[in-house]
Amino acid sequence: MIKLFKVKEKQRELAENASGGPPVKKQSAGELRLHKDISELNLPKSCAIQFPNGKDDLMNFEVSIRPDDGYYLGGTFLFSFQVSPIYPHEAPKVKCKTKVYHPNIDLEGNVCLNILREDWKPVLNINTVIYGLYHLFTEPNYEDPLNHEAAAVLRDNPKMFESNVRRAMAGGYVGQTFFPRCI
Amino acid sequence: MFFLDIGVSLPGYVLCLLKEWHAVASWTWDAQDETCGICRMAFDGCCPDCKLPGDDCPLIWGVCNHAFHLHCILKWVNSQTSQAHCPMCRREWQFKG
Numbered sequence: 025m026i027k028l029f030k031v032k033e034k035q036r037e038l039a040e041n042a043s044g045g046p047p048v049k050k051q052s053a054g055e056l057r058l059h060k061d062i063s064e065l066n067l068p069k070s071c072a073i074q075f076p077n078g079k080d081d082l083m084n085f086e087v088s089i090r091p092d093d094g095y096y097l098g099g100t101f102l103f104s105f106q107v108s109p110i111y112p113h114e115a116p117k118v119k120c121k122t123k124v125y126h127p128n129i130d131l132e133g134n135v136c137l138n139i140l141r142e143d144w145k146p147v148l149n150i151n152t153v154i155y156g157l158y159h160l161f162t163e164p165n166y167e168d169p170l171n172h173e174a175a176a177v178l179r180d181n182p183k184m185f186e187s188n189v190r191r192a193m194a195g196g197y198v199g200q201t202f203f204p205r206c207i
Numbered sequence: 208m209f210f211l212d213i214g215v216s217l218p219g220y221v222l223c224l225l226k227e228w229h230a231v232a233s234w235t236w237d238a239q240d241e242t243c244g245i246c247r248m249a250f251d252g253c254c255p256d257c258k259l260p261g262d263d264c265p266l267i268w269g270v271c272n273h274a275f276h277l278h279c280i281l282k283w284v285n286s287q288t289s290q291a292h293c294p295m296c297r298r299e300w301q302f303k304g
Contacts, residue, residue, distance in 0.1 A: 053255035060247045113286050145294040146283055147244040
């Protein structure tokens with residue numbers, strides 16, 4: 025067995041020298057696990073993942089979600105993911121880059137999703153987080169709000185909430201706040 | 208080097224000389240799953256912080272019967288400020304004796 029490892033090592037060294045490049049940086053445990061998560065992604069058609077920094081930086085990526093049902097049908101919402109080297113012992117840091125009128129997402133883009141905070145556990149993965157985000161758009165929840173105004177409208181007057189969401193997504197004001205178009 | 212005696216006194220039999228032999232053994236952890244839910248590496252491999260599988264990177268079971276690499280679950284239970292829970296079933300994590 026030991027001999028086998030040595031042979032492998034030799035081959036790797038030879039390959040590196042042949043390519044002339046610097047030796048491959050050792051991946052952290054977090055990167056290793058993230059790699060597996062990404063290769064096993066199984067996303068619905070409404071979600072897509074992008075790597076704006078290229079394949080050398082997998083720890084920072086973006087996910088766009090286009091809900092195909094519910095109040096947010098037709099909108100496109102961009103999220104940034106920041107994955108720490110100690111992933112999966114720490115949840116990825118997720119922010120919403122699209123300004124959205126939503127009870128569980130505030131105007132700075134902070135997202136209130138249980139599995140990103142108190143209910144995170146290391147057997148979860150990037151796929152489950154994306155499904156969680158998708159779920160926020162199909163089932164906005166007024167019981168655990170970050171945008172209290174939007175939550176109150178959803179609770180007391182769902183019809184008005186619906187028209188507020190449409191107005192915000194089309195690009196316009198809801199109350200004093202302007203929302204750029206995202207349809 | 209040793210001789211294998213298979214009865215040289217009988218006609219028609221030959222004396223065998225065993226020049227070399229390789230012992231081969233295989234082992235596996237006796238777990239239900241094949242991979243650790245925390246690092247997603249094979250149980251028969253090791254956690255990402257170790258180099259070689261085996262006794263230096265053992266599996267450990269909780270009373271809830273979920274298994275993980277010892278190093279993976281220790282990192283998790285030590286990182287939780289309050290009570291530690293099993294990452295699979297959220298039951299209180301206790302090592303199975």
